[in-house]
Amino acid sequence: MYGMFLAILAASIATVFAGIGSAKGVGSAAQTAMGVLSEDSSKFGKMLVLTLLPGTQGLYGFIVGFLILINCGVLGGAIPTLGQGFAFLGASVAIGIGGMISGFAQGKAAVSGITMTAKDEKNFSKAMVSITLVEIYALLAFIVSLLVVISVPGLKV
Amino acid sequence: MKQDRKRILEHLQDSALIQVKSSGEKAQEGFRRKDTASQLKQFERNAELTQQALHILSRLSPEKKGMLSSFKGRKEIDPDEIGRIAADSAKIISVCQKICQLDKQRADYAAEQVRIRTSLAQLEPWRQLDIPLNTKDTPTTAVLIGTLPKAYDNVQLSEALAKECPELIFEYEILYTSPNMTCLTLFTPKKQRESAEKALRTIGFSQPLNPTSRTPMVKMQRQQQKSEEIAQKDEAAKEEIISLAKYRESICETEDYFILRSEKYKVLSQLDQTNHVFVLYGYVPEEDCKALEALCQKASPSCVVDFGEADEDAPIKLKNNKFAEPAQSIVTMYSTPAKEDIDPTPILAFFFYFFFGMMFSDAGYGLLMILATGLAIKIFKPDKRMRNNLKLFQYCGVATVFWGLVFGSIFGDAPAMFYNMFTGGNITMRELLPWPILDTQKDALMIMILSIALGMVHILVGMGCKFYICLKQKQYAKAFFDTGLWMLLLCGAAVLAAGMAFAPVMQTIGLVIMIVSAVGLVLTQGREKKGIFGKLIGGVASLYDVTSYISDLLSYSRLLALGLTTGVMAQVFNMLSGLFGTSPVGLIFMIVIFLAGHAVTIGLNALGSYVHTMRLQYVEMFSKFYEGGGRPFEPFSTKSKYFKMKGSKES
Numbered sequence: 162m163y164g165m166f167l168a169i170l171a172a173s174i175a176t177v178f179a180g181i182g183s184a185k186g187v188g189s190a191a192q193t194a195m196g197v198l199s200e201d202s203s204k205f206g207k208m209l210v211l212t213l214l215p216g217t218q219g220l221y222g223f224i225v226g227f228l229i230l231i232n233c234g235v236l237g238g239a240i241p242t243l244g245q246g247f248a249f250l251g252a253s254v255a256i257g258i259g260g261m262i263s264g265f266a267q268g269k270a271a272v273s274g275i276t277m278t279a280k281d282e283k284n285f286s287k288a289m290v291s292i293t294l295v296e297i298y299a300l301l302a303f304i305v306s307l308l309v310v311i312s313v314p315g316l317k318v
Numbered sequence: 319m320k321q322d323r324k325r326i327l328e329h330l331q332d333s334a335l336i337q338v339k340s341s342g343e344k345a346q347e348g349f350r351r352k353d354t355a356s357q358l359k360q361f362e363r364n365a366e367l368t369q370q371a372l373h374i375l376s377r378l379s380p381e382k383k384g385m386l387s388s389f390k391g392r393k394e395i396d397p398d399e400i401g402r403i404a405a406d407s408a409k410i411i412s413v414c415q416k417i418c419q420l421d422k423q424r425a426d427y428a429a430e431q432v433r434i435r436t437s438l439a440q441l442e443p444w445r446q447l448d449i450p451l452n453t454k455d456t457p458t459t460a461v462l463i464g465t466l467p468k469a470y471d472n473v474q475l476s477e478a479l480a481k482e483c484p485e486l487i488f489e490y491e492i493l494y495t496s497p498n499m500t501c502l503t504l505f506t507p508k509k510q511r512e513s514a515e516k517a518l519r520t521i522g523f524s525q526p527l528n529p530t531s532r533t534p535m536v537k538m539q540r541q542q543q544k545s546e547e548i549a550q551k552d553e554a555a556k557e558e559i560i561s562l563a564k565y566r567e568s569i570c571e572t573e574d575y576f577i578l579r580s581e582k583y584k585v586l587s588q589l590d591q592t593n594h595v596f597v598l599y600g601y602v603p604e605e606d607c608k609a610l611e612a613l614c615q616k617a618s619p620s621c622v623v624d625f626g627e628a629d630e631d632a633p634i635k636l637k638n639n640k641f642a643e644p645a646q647s648i649v650t651m652y653s654t655p656a657k658e659d660i661d662p663t664p665i666l667a668f669f670f671y672f673f674f675g676m677m678f679s680d681a682g683y684g685l686l687m688i689l690a691t692g693l694a695i696k697i698f699k700p701d702k703r704m705r706n707n708l709k710l711f712q713y714c715g716v717a718t719v720f721w722g723l724v725f726g727s728i729f730g731d732a733p734a735m736f737y738n739m740f741t742g743g744n745i746t747m748r749e750l751l752p753w754p755i756l757d758t759q760k761d762a763l764m765i766m767i768l769s770i771a772l773g774m775v776h777i778l779v780g781m782g783c784k785f786y787i788c789l790k791q792k793q794y795a796k797a798f799f800d801t802g803l804w805m806l807l808l809c810g811a812a813v814l815a816a817g818m819a820f821a822p823v824m825q826t827i828g829l830v831i832m833i834v835s836a837v838g839l840v841l842t843q844g845r846e847k848k849g850i851f852g853k854l855i856g857g858v859a860s861l862y863d864v865t866s867y868i869s870d871l872l873s874y875s876r877l878l879a880l881g882l883t884t885g886v887m888a889q890v891f892n893m894l895s896g897l898f899g900t901s902p903v904g905l906i907f908m909i910v911i912f913l914a915g916h917a918v919t920i921g922l923n924a925l926g927s928y929v930h931t932m933r934l935q936y937v938e939m940f941s942k943f944y945e946g947g948g949r950p951f952e953p954f955s956t957k958s959k960y961f962k963m964k965g966s967k968e969s
Contacts, residue, residue, distance in 0.1 A: 213925055220922070221879070224886045228759065236893070286651040286936070293933040297873055304766065304875050307882070311762050 167246025168233035178257035179222020182264020186215025244318030252309035259302025322618030334955035349590035452529035635951035653946025675717025684718030726755030730888025773874025780942030891915025
């Protein structure tokens with residue numbers, strides 16, 4: 162039973178913290194983008210792309226959370242042991258914290274990218290690539306979480 | 319010959335074959351330049367005027383546009399129609415002037431309304447007053463009208479005045495009070511006027527700023543009447559502008575016409591000419607030389623066309639087959655290739671489609687993309703640029719279908735989900751599909767290895783391009799030592815990794831290759847440094863670059879991550895839509911959630927896949943070989959926004 166509690170806690174940590182990172186990142190990017198759009202609404206498409214870039218962390222967190230839920234007896238799978246519950250918890254910390262902080266950082270990069278694109282639309286692709294540079298760290302955290310989560314049901318702990 | 323100048327220029331503009339280049343700052347010896355600055359300015363001013371008018375029109379009577387109209391191609395018109403547009407242009411310009419003038423009038427009206435509103439607000443406190451604000455004294459009584467900067471009621475005011483001047487006889491009426499203002503009229507015997515004024519002044523009395531000879535009520539009514547009149551005029555002006563909206567299409571055409579003319583005059587000012595001949599210099603793509611010659615002969619038999627080798631500064635025109643052409647825009651978005659670069663479009667196109675497909679990885683979504691883009695191309699007949707963009711996504715869609723089938727994902731696990739829901743079975747996609755699939759969730763590790771292996775191929779292809787470029791430029795040391803050895807090292811690492819999975823012999827082979835190439839790198843990378851130690855240290859330090867290759871390779875794990883994201887999101891929405899059971903109401907919920915959920919999944923993940931496949935090309939592959947920085951080929955052509963000539967080549 163404690164195992165399941167820990168697993169649900171893990172799912173929450175992964176989803177919430179990574180979500181916080183994305184929410185803050187997308188929020189500040191959207192604020193800047195709206196400032197740009199108030200001057201020139203024809204840039205909406207490009208602004209939308211740049212604004213959404215810091216949004217992936219939340220998705221990664223959600224996916225780890227979901228995978229935990231379908232493996233811990235809530236949406237399927239067997240009820241985990243205490244050891245497996247701790248393993249879920251450990252895995253969720255990676256994407257939770259990694260996603261949150263990289264979300265903050267990517268949000269800042271997105272704000273700069275948006276102002277750069279507002280000045281000259283030719284900068285768009287450069288801005289986009291520079292913003293995705295941050296993403297790799299969220300990705301690495303995600304993959305660590307993912308590899309642990311999918312192997313937990315087979316762990317004998 | 320000069321008399322053919324107009325014809326030749328028109329033909330060149332329609333054909334869009336040549337990028338005009340002026341022969342230098344000044345005309346060459348014996349030639350003159352025609353000064354077209356004033357005409358050019360006139361055309362540009364007209365074009366600007368039409369733009370302004372269109373802007374006003376779109377504000378007051380917006381054009382009804384469908385959501386998908388941005389896919390639509392420009393209207394095709396007959397070249398003969400240009401004559402009609404030219405003839406009408408004077409009339410249309412006067413229409414535009416009328417629109418701009420009316421709009422300016424409306425701005426004036428708006429300013430006047432603000433002024434009236436302010437004066438009404440000033441008069442508001444005096445509404446109760448039934449004598450004019452500038453009423454003079456009667457023979458016996460002094461009249462004082464004004465405001466005090468504080469709220470008073472009758473008692474307070476009497477007390478305040480009595481305190482200031484005990485012997486004063488007065489009668490007053492408070493008309494209006496607010497926390498920081500009291501309006502009053504005060505009557506006092508004429509001989510006491512001065513002491514009354516003094517008493518009032520000490521408590522802050524001031525007279526109204528702009529007294530009038532009419533009672534405030536009448537004045538206010540007049541102002542209101544005026545305001546209504548202006549509103550009517552404003553409405554009339556607005557109506558008139560809207561009534562002019564029927565000219566919108568002609569205005570668009572006229573704008574294009576003036577842009578066209580100004581393009582032509584820009585070229586005209588760059589021509590070197592004498593009284594009888596003129597010379598035009600420009601760049602032509604090699605393949606179009608024949609066409610250009612034929613065209614000039616047709617336009618003017620006396621015309622002489624001479625071709626030479628392009629100089630260093632020549633612009634670049636990319637030419638690709640049907641498969642790669644849509645990806646050209648991705649290359650040019652990064653940078654146009656420089657003269658010494660190879661055109662990376664074909665390689666980029668393949669990997670772009672391939673990686674996009676792997677990240678989006680859903681057969682259902684891929685099919686939708688193919689159908690939607692196909693329909694858009696068919697129905698809207700878009701311009702070349704838009705068509706290429708749609709084509710890009712169509713090819714990406716094909717790759718998406720392929721990877722969707724490999725990963726066993728068709729709208730997520732929708733087929734299995736529906737099967738289970740209506741038959742009560744418990745089946746997975748792996749069991750449902752007749753071919754072996756890679757499950758993104760169960761075989762994640764396997765797919766990650768696959769992603770990195772594909773990344774290795776991608777990077778090696780990029781380095782291969784560098785190798786080829788260096789060979790072409792005869793920089794053999796750079797080709798073999800700087801690129802070749804690293805390629806060898808990476809191949810060794812790949813063999814080693816494969817050996818771990820399959821055969822121990824390959825491990826040894828891989829290790830040997832890696833050691834040999836690493837030694838080679840140490841020996842060669844410091845070759846430009848001075849002294850034996852410098853060379854050695856330079857060589858060893860270069861091995862540090864291995865970290866950048868590792869991070870490049872790890873970056874390809876996003877292929878797994880995004881593929882998984884699509885699959886899981888689709889699965890989540892499938893699960894949600896199945897929650898309501900198979901009752902009729904449940905089915906309605908199911909359809910709504912299914913459609914909305916998959917729309918969200920498609921939107922988010924298509925964007926993610928597009929951005930990340932682009933990043934893999936730009937950061938991981940282009941950094942290996944691509945320089946860019948070339949100047950794109952911009953032919954002298956009709957840069958019209960709203961129409962295109964029938965039969966003209968698209969730019």
